[in-house]
Amino acid sequence: MKKLINDPKNVVDESVAGFGLAHPDIVTVSADPLFVARAQGASQGKVGIVSGGGSGHEPLHAGFVGFGMLSAAVPGPVFTSPTPDPIVAATLASDGGAGVLHIVKNYTGDVLNFETAADLADAEGVRVVSVIVDDDVAVKDSLYTAGRRGVAGTVVVEKVAGAAAERGDDLDAVAAIATRANANTRSMGVALTSGTVPHAGEPSFVLPEDEIEIGIGIHGEPGRERIKLEPADGIVDRLLAPILEDLPFASGDKVLLFVNGMGGTPLVEQYIVYRHAAEVLAEKGIEVARSLVGSFVTSLEMQGVSLTVTRLDDELTELWDAPVETAALRWGR
Amino acid sequence: MKKLINDPKNVVDESVAGFGLAHPDIVTVSADPLFVARAQGASQGKVGIVSGGGSGHEPLHAGFVGFGMLSAAVPGPVFTSPTPDPIVAATLASDGGAGVLHIVKNYTGDVLNFETAADLADAEGVRVVSVIVDDDVAVKDSLYTAGRRGVAGTVVVEKVAGAAAERGDDLDAVAAIATRANANTRSMGVALTSGTVPHAGEPSFVLPEDEIEIGIGIHGEPGRERIKLEPADGIVDRLLAPILEDLPFASGDKVLLFVNGMGGTPLVEQYIVYRHAAEVLAEKGIEVARSLVGSFVTSLEMQGVSLTVTRLDDELTELWDAPVETAALRWGR
Amino acid sequence: MSLGINWVTTWVAKTVDVVSTNRLRLVDLDREIGDGDHGENLDRGFTAVATKFASLPDDSTPGAALKLVATTLISTVGGASGPLLGTAYLKGAQAVGDATELDSDAVVAFLTAARDGVVLRGKAEVGDKTMIDAWTPAVDAATAAAADGKSPVEVLRAAADAAAQGAVATEPLVAHKGRASYLGDRAIGHRDPGAESSSLILAAAADAADEVK
Amino acid sequence: MSLGINWVTTWVAKTVDVVSTNRLRLVDLDREIGDGDHGENLDRGFTAVATKFASLPDDSTPGAALKLVATTLISTVGGASGPLLGTAYLKGAQAVGDATELDSDAVVAFLTAARDGVVLRGKAEVGDKTMIDAWTPAVDAATAAAADGKSPVEVLRAAADAAAQGAVATEPLVAHKGRASYLGDRAIGHRDPGAESSSLILAAAADAADEVK
Ligand SMILES: Nc1ncnc2c1ncn2[C@@H]1O[C@H](COP(=O)(O)OP(=O)(O)O)[C@@H](O)[C@H]1O
Ligand SMILES: Nc1ncnc2c1ncn2[C@@H]1O[C@H](COP(=O)(O)OP(=O)(O)O)[C@@H](O)[C@H]1O
Ligand SMILES: [Mg+2]
Ligand SMILES: [Mg+2]
Ligand SMILES: [Mg+2]
Ligand SMILES: [Mg+2]
Structure with missing residues (x-):
């Protein structure tokens, strides 16, 4: 194995720390529990958007935290869904009073951990709606599988949902846009x-x-x-x-x-x-x-x-074109 | 060799064609002679900036063509400097009446081919000044080598030179900024x-x-x-x-x-x-x-x-921060 | 004879051991039909459990200790197995309540509630090639042993043996849940890593009971 | 006896052949101390020259034909060798002028001007481990042969043999120009690809002269 890493156990922590150091104008990193949120904090009155999942897919998801896209990202260990604790923390940090959308790639681990986190955040008084991304046509969606996997289409869902939240849509509307983006x-x-x-x-x-x-x-x-x-x-x-x-x-x-x-x-x-x-x-x-x-x-x-x-x-196009300022996607500002 | 390519001989042509198809709002591709220029054409009254060199370093240079950075890029064959013809064509296409800066990485082939192209463009009435990028400290600069190689620092030189040209600096001033960026x-x-x-x-x-x-x-x-x-x-x-x-x-x-x-x-x-x-x-x-x-x-x-x-x-910082709109670097618009 | 808090602590110690010893083997199983992290996930989780148990109050009930396993697994394992196994311990702990000693029936109630917890979260059935293929035979065997008047040790041994057979029996199956379900027929011939780890955990439970009995 | 336009066209045809045959060998030499494209560069260039020569007017002078080689190489080879070899043919063509037949002295004048062109562009000296290490011994040998009253064929053969030795003699050298100069001592033991290709080109010149004489 040839990689530019130190101890394999520290790959995620060190990489996320480096990410935070490189983009202090855009993000802030919470080290424990580990999540990445906007440097500016939650936008009051706007829907928060949280995504996350196993690491190893960078820039997904932390690279999409910022104006017009995610409020926070929760990086799990490499290829392993994060546990509910950091998801709850990221959710609470992203709530501007209008509730939080969870964007979850369709893997059993991600779905279960985000589900638990949503319950816990709900218990703390933050309304959470989840949208599952399952864009991968390689896997048959049927009763006999865990369903389609969420892959690169996640970027599209996160971008348009972020733009909808930024323009002030309410939680159900943002969730509906994310669902429509995924469906298309x-x-x-x-x-x-x-x-x-x-x-x-x-x-x-x-x-x-x-x-x-x-x-x-x-x-x-x-x-x-x-x-x-x-x-x-x-x-x-x-x-x-x-x-x-x-x-x-x-x-x-x-x-x-x-x-x-x-x-x-x-x-x-x-x-x-x-x-x-x-x-x-x-x-x-x-x-x-x-x-x-x-x-x-x-x-x-x-x-x-x-x-x-x-x-x-037309609406998805407008939301795709809307300004975005993240480490990995940026236009319009 | 495992690559997503068709005929190895067509790698550059097909990749540049795909680049043009993907970014029609930013660039236009001339297929023969092969170069990539801004979709909007030369900016009248502003200094044009042309760079280029062997392919295989993408997004360098074509990914940096656009507002606030390069006027045109000339991709040679993989790892081989382009010949003078396309450099001349790109230079003529980039001239808005204020002359053209050539940004050249310090390799014998690049230097010689850009030199010939500059002579030919001069003969067509376009004033050309060249700046050589040689940022690689791995190679000793001495009488006994071809000098330091130009590597990733080229991005910095192209960014600040492009910003200087965009704000209306004349050719000598843009060349001086590029030289200063390289020197630092x-x-x-x-x-x-x-x-x-x-x-x-x-x-x-x-x-x-x-x-x-x-x-x-x-x-x-x-x-x-x-x-x-x-x-x-x-x-x-x-x-x-x-x-x-x-x-x-x-x-x-x-x-x-x-x-x-x-x-x-x-x-x-x-x-x-x-x-x-x-x-x-x-x-x-x-x-x-x-x-x-x-x-x-x-x-x-x-x-x-x-x-x-x-x-x-302060000036280099301001030029680095200035708006840029290219396929590979974008902020401020 | 019955099992008390020292059964739980011994079980946890043995699980920490067996998971760490089998870490790479479980990673390998998961690499074949999953994403190669199962051993790593469990090892991270049970290492955290060991740390938590180091400061477990002496007067803990088995239920409280099992709940600590549950919350620790939920907050450290991640992936699919974290919430699933965590829920197993959580529901099992609830079934145990504040009893200080578990007889055979209590052990069966514990195992049944644990299995039901996994099904609640993961909705898998027997034959779906998941950890349920270890847990359900284990519950059935434990139930039968208890009905035969066997001791808690014997009940756990019956559960462990059935789980081991259940894990082996996942090999010819196509998966219908979890990552392996993406593979279709290509999952055939590979043992489910979660069934295997559950069988190791249940074997540790029986070994612990043997040791403390 | 002297050399005319059919010497130039035969030389070009033989060069196209020898470059294509040696393409991978030159790539390999360049991979060792450069960037692995020299054979590809020259092959692209001389393939283009062949196409241009297919429609060369019958009444071309040697000088005009050599200038066509020059401009075609400059506009198709790229890299370091394109402008350098292109300039060699360009300056050589200028030295030949509009002569229709080249005697021994004219051949020497051609070779000298070609070598001087490479030096003008690339500023390399003998011993810098470049194509100059083939060209300069070739010019010297040709000059001596002409002074001895040898025929153009013999002059070219002397040049080709000296170039071949010059190419071999680059092996123990450290490079001071071009990409290989980055390597310091690690260039030692490798033959310079440009010196090798120049020696192949000059051998083709001698073979062509032999054939048309
Ligand atoms: N829906 C489910 N119900 C029960 N068990 C499941 C389910 N999905 C996955 N599993 C179990 O989880 C195991 C994989 O766990 P692990 O590798 O830790 O998580 P992940 O699949 O997220 O990487 C599988 O081998 C399987 O036994
Ligand atoms: N300054 C120079 N003067 C003379 N010959 C040179 C010089 N620099 C490089 N060369 C020659 O060019 C050859 C390399 O050509 P090539 O591989 O086609 O170009 P590049 O180095 O740009 O890839 C070298 O082997 C050397 O003989
Ligand atoms: Mg995983
Ligand atoms: Mg090259
Ligand atoms: Mg796994
Ligand atoms: Mg080369």
Whole structure:
């Protein structure tokens, strides 16, 4: 395992501490219980937005704390949901009197810990509503699974919910926007290599030099199929087809196209992927109205990408465009 | 070689095309000769700023084209300086009547090709001044070398020069600011793994599983020494000491601290590096007034980081803070 | 004969041991069909429990001690297993109430409430390839042993043996809950890490009872 | 006997061949002490030259043809070697002027001007571990051969042999120019890729002269 870390046990604490040192104008870090909140504190009268989950997906979620997006983020251990205590603390710190939205990726651990935290925060008098993100089409949603996983689409949900909260929507309205963003978002990813969980010390899975995993999860969960490495355009086709089929997206739709790097894949490759994805959408008469390219929801140093497509209506577009000032996403101020 | 690419020969063309498709509001791409310019065209009466060099360092340079930074970027083949033709074309496209600054990283190929291009642009009636960036302290500057290499500090030079041009400084003033930024900037990097040039198909160098290269160049040029992998804090010490000694930086200085990922190292590790670098500077009485963390000057999928420290005066700080709207750096608008 | 507070403290000590010894094995099991953190999660949790138990008041009831295990696990383990196992101890503790000694029936009531707690939170059924595949056979075996008039030690041993078999029996299954459910058929052939750890925890319970009896 | 336009076109054809055949070897040499693109750079350049030469007017002078090589290399090779080799052909072409046939002295004048062009741009001296370590011995050998009254073919062969030795002689050197200069002592033991490619190009010049003589 080759990483720029000190003791594997301190990876999250030290990284979050560094994050706080680097962005003192945007965030403040609570070390115990560990959470990251806006430097300016809760906005009085506005809905607070808290997200969180296992670490190893940076900049998700702490990189999205700031004006127009999250009020606070709760980083768990690497790939492990945080416990309820820090979630409760982050929730209380984010309440400006209008209640708090929890944005939770659909993993059993995250759902259960946020559920407990919501109960505890409720008991402290803070109203909490939760929205579950489950955008990953690689996993079948059925009675016989834990349901779809939440992956890169989380960025879209957090951005539009944050903008809705910032413009003064009430808790139910913000939750409705987040739910609508999630309902219109689909994602799927591919891995070329595996990340290595620091305390495990070995790659989460092993891919032979000529194989890739289609439908990978952001914790290295195996995907739909393992195939031989092929040209980028073919891989994009394999990711995009199930995404487009699923909603389904149709000619005339306006969309956000989001190419997300998994942590170890450089931008030069991400833009090659973007190029073909944009071509395919154009052929199908789907208009790419907005775009995002970069490593926003990662899986440690995994090489690979995911594609996310969100169907935009006027309101979602306006909320996407609204000013945001976070460490990882910034525009309009 | 595992990459998300199609034909290795088309990596640069396809990636730049994807870049253009993803950011139509910011840039426009000329396919032949290949360069990236601002979507809005040259700013009349303002100094144009052109940079460029071999590809494989994305988002450098195209990611920095836009308001407040570069007028145009010229991507060469992977790790190979572009030829004069596209540099001339980009220079002519960037001239708003006030002349054009060339920002050139100090590699023989870049220097020679930009030199030829400057002569040719001059012959077309566009005044060109060149500033050479040579911030890498890993390489000794002496009569017996090609001089220091230009690495991540290029971002700082491009940012402040772009801000100076945007506020209306004339060509000599913009060149003077760029020269001052370079003179106050020092960098050094470390590699944990090598990138692979697509057409070469094999890693540029091979590091055993327990060794790292201190002082690596952004083309995989060997550095100062190869040592056993050690904890991040120790590695940071090895990078920071030569940087601080060299200028030298002194107690009471205000600096920009820039942790740059090499392409394959995720943010979680970059912030661990930032944390200790900030600690060391604080101990030495050097005030970190500004920060930047992210993969901005990469070496394909190399794992590693570089540290850059720039001594800031009031004007450099103001120019760093000035609004910028590019694909890779954005604030203030 | 019955089990008191020293059974709980011995059980906790043995669990801390067995979880730490099996940390990497559980990580490996979880890497195969999950995300490779289960051993780490439990080890973090029970290490914290050990610290808390170091200052456990001498006059604690078994119920109070078990509740301390519960809240500590909930606030340190995270992941899926944290809330699930935590709820198991919490509901189990509630079933024990303020009794100072547990007879066979109390042990069965404890195990049943613990299992029901996991089901309440996680909604898994037997055969879903989760820790429930260890807990439910354990409860059934314990119930049968108690009905046969067996001692608390024998009841716990029956539970532990059934849990161990239940864990092995997860191997041929497809998972319907938790991370492994994403794998479909590819989960077949792998033992569920949570079932395995629950079986280790129940074995520690029986060993502890043996030792203090 | 003297060399005309068919020497230039044959030289170019042979260079295209030898560069393509040695592409990976030059990449490997450059990977060791540079950035691993030298073979790729030259191959891209001479492939472009081949395309340009396909439509070279029949009545071209050697000078015009050599200038076409120069401008094509400058606008397609990039890197350090593009402007350097391009300038070599450019200055060489200027020395040739509009002569249609080159005698031994003209060949020497061509080689000398080419080498001087590289020095003008790159400021390297013999021993700096660059292509100059191939070019300068070549110029010296050619000058001596011409002074001895040797034919153009013999002059070029002398140049090519000296260049080949010069390339080998870069191996023990520390580099003072180009990317390899960053390596200090670690460049020792590696042959300079630019010296090697220049020696291949000059060997092609001699082979071409042999073939058309
Ligand atoms: N819904 C559920 N009901 C019961 N047990 C579950 C459920 N979901 C997961 N588990 C158990 O949790 C174990 C995984 O725990 P752990 O690895 O610590 O958490 P995570 O899956 O969040 O990484 C699984 O092996 C399984 O036994
Ligand atoms: N200043 C110089 N003078 C002469 N030759 C040089 C100089 N700098 C570099 N070279 C030659 O250029 C060669 C490298 O060319 P190439 O790999 O194509 O360019 P780059 O170094 O830009 O990647 C070196 O092997 C050396 O022979
Ligand atoms: Mg987990
Ligand atoms: Mg090069
Ligand atoms: Mg797990
Ligand atoms: Mg080279």
